[in-house]
Amino acid sequence: MQILTMNLLFLCIIFPTVLTINNNTDNSNFTRNEDITFENTTKSDTHKENQNTSIIKPIAQKNNNTTKHAKSKLQKKNANPLDPRDLKNEHRPVKPVPRDLPDMPQEADLEEITDSINKALDLLMENKNDIDISLSYGLFLLDVNLQTILRNKRNTLPSGISFNLKNILEKNDQLMKFFKNMVERDNDPDDALSKSLTTLFNHERLWISRLEKYDGALVNETVEEEFNKLEYQYSYWDKYRDNVGDFNKAIPRPDQSNRCLSYLANNHASKDSWKKRCKIPVQCKNPLEKGTDYGYGLTHRLLYLQLAYYGYRCHVFSEQKDKDMRQKFCKKMYAEATYISMNDYGVIDLFVEQLCLCALDGHFQFLHRSWLLSIISFQTDAGCFSDKSAEYRPRKPKYDIPLFRGWKLDKGENQYMLGGHCNVHTTSAAIATLGFGVKYILETYY
Template identity: 25%
Template sequence: MLIKFIFIFIIYSSIQIVYSSNLFSHEFNIKNGGHALYALQQLLNFFESDANNLNLDGLYGLRIAQGQLNALHQNLILSINKKNSLTDKNNIIHSLSIQIERIANISLNRIAYEEKSYLHQFYLIVYHPFVIDYQSRKINKDLIEHGKRNSDFHEEESDKCFAELLGSSDRLNSTKCFISESCWNMMTSPMSQNYRLTHQLLWFLIAKNIDCIHDDIANKNLNHFEDYFCANIYEDARMNLFHNINQDLFLEQLLLCSIIGYEEFLRFDWFNIILTWQHPDYGCFSDKSETIRFHRKTRRHLLLEQEMNNGCLSHKSGLAAGLLATYSRVFLQ
């Protein structure tokens, strides 16, 4: 049974939103913002050199990066009189956004030719920059769940729910913002972990991005879900990095919560670790920096991996692009 995608639930008690302060000096932020932009520039140069092998998974990460760069660019334009030292960096930021558009056009042309139906499913989130509200806040550790959690992730079922949300499913007269009860139950089920948990959050972020969530009650309940998901994702990310389990998952965990404002995900020590994963010659991200090698699916499928030139990984590199752009935004804005 299909139900309208609106959020009329129990009103949860409000959670205080804490806004960030300048923890580091202006010079420190400028310096490290420059490091993040340089790393992103190297990564985009790789993508442009191999754009025909960039699949939708990597492209989505680039669209997130483009949304972050555009937001930073506009912010700096408004404050340029106060931050004249950032004029040159803002020119670089704008040029990187333009470069992403060039890469996207090449990739989309190839995907449209080879996999038209696949592209149709997800065109709403890859044809333009991915824009999401950024609200500086902190995780609520009281929401972290303990005990056995479910990490089972079924790509086909997840894809059906994303396509249903986007209005591109096989259902007759499919319309965006309608979902089935089974998808709702999947995306709100508690005690999730790893990719199952990050994709639950991603589903809500896409719903927000395509204007399925727009009234006050819906936004209040979305904030609760974001608090819940990101508190548990943060705990997963800490353990993931500690055990060096999966860099791709770690990047996804950091990216999805950082773009909506959770400060803890943009730790400076994590930034430095991520920079060490970038290939020194090609600028991309591969599995050569991982202690444990995972069997990766290489078929084209939303949010799964595809190998590019020199062993570079499309999804992992796309996530890194989005995260480097987000670090740039936080350092420089």
């Protein structure tokens, strides 16, 4: 997303006054000053509220030696992050995904997918200043995925695959540590809101404990639609693409999502908090139920519920209603992703975000082999991912542009790197989505 929503999650509901945020205030009590306005926001106000923020720490194995000492360190690092009794009751039984489903990743695809991830991480190792809040979320999800695989498959993975995963995690760890250090050093008052949102993906152990295997029972959750029906539903392609690109039409808009996410970030995360309702104002709940049913508005609605579930173990409405809403959103997104694929992946940034978020919830159907390979086709020779097909992007990347040498927590509307050669948000979502592809292959074939 050019304006990064993951940007977060990155409403036509009208509220009386503008939200004021005090990160030192207990949000369990909401005053009239903290009401949220979801219309009549000026363009300058929207820009100030970090409209273009997207978010998609890791624990990486730093020693790849196969000595007894290294194995001991790995075992400690991969030890159950929570009380064993909690982990025992966390996951429900799932039905294995059949290996003979059409157009799903094959075991032989593992090398190409991991090579693509490595290529992207290698570039970021040389361009760490491009790691903003959006990219950090993609790296976080990659880490959660691979850590989960190493924990669950440590007795069955071939040594070569394990070594490769640990190598990826080691690079990822360095990148995330760089980002964390830069956030801690950031004293810019204009970054206060974005800085508060970085805590939304701090609780890695909680995420790992809740990440389940892909469930074969979900195979019938989505329906393959014909082109004519999808075109009727979403309108002609050019009009659909324009609607998706108009972020101010989305409910919630990115800046509105970020304001509400700041309340979620002030909740307390613990292994027992799943019994509790998230402490957020009712104005932030309404758009989740009545928001936009396509584009970034829909992905941001899903993302909000996911951050509550995985990162804070609290529910917005009820545990069952939140789950039902997430499944309904992914069913809608599958149809939309299909329509995008039928139009040459013309909005690839939204497409990879849809795949990433729904794969997180166990919807393996989003990991079509042809879809994953198409994502890789948007990877440039430099290693990052573009939001444009090859004929429309700059032919060569531009390195070391003085204007953008400095690190920024939130790149805002300028989501591009290497002189427009790549898109930061697209790269973030692509890395995370390919990580889910790795998880699918290793769960299915090993």
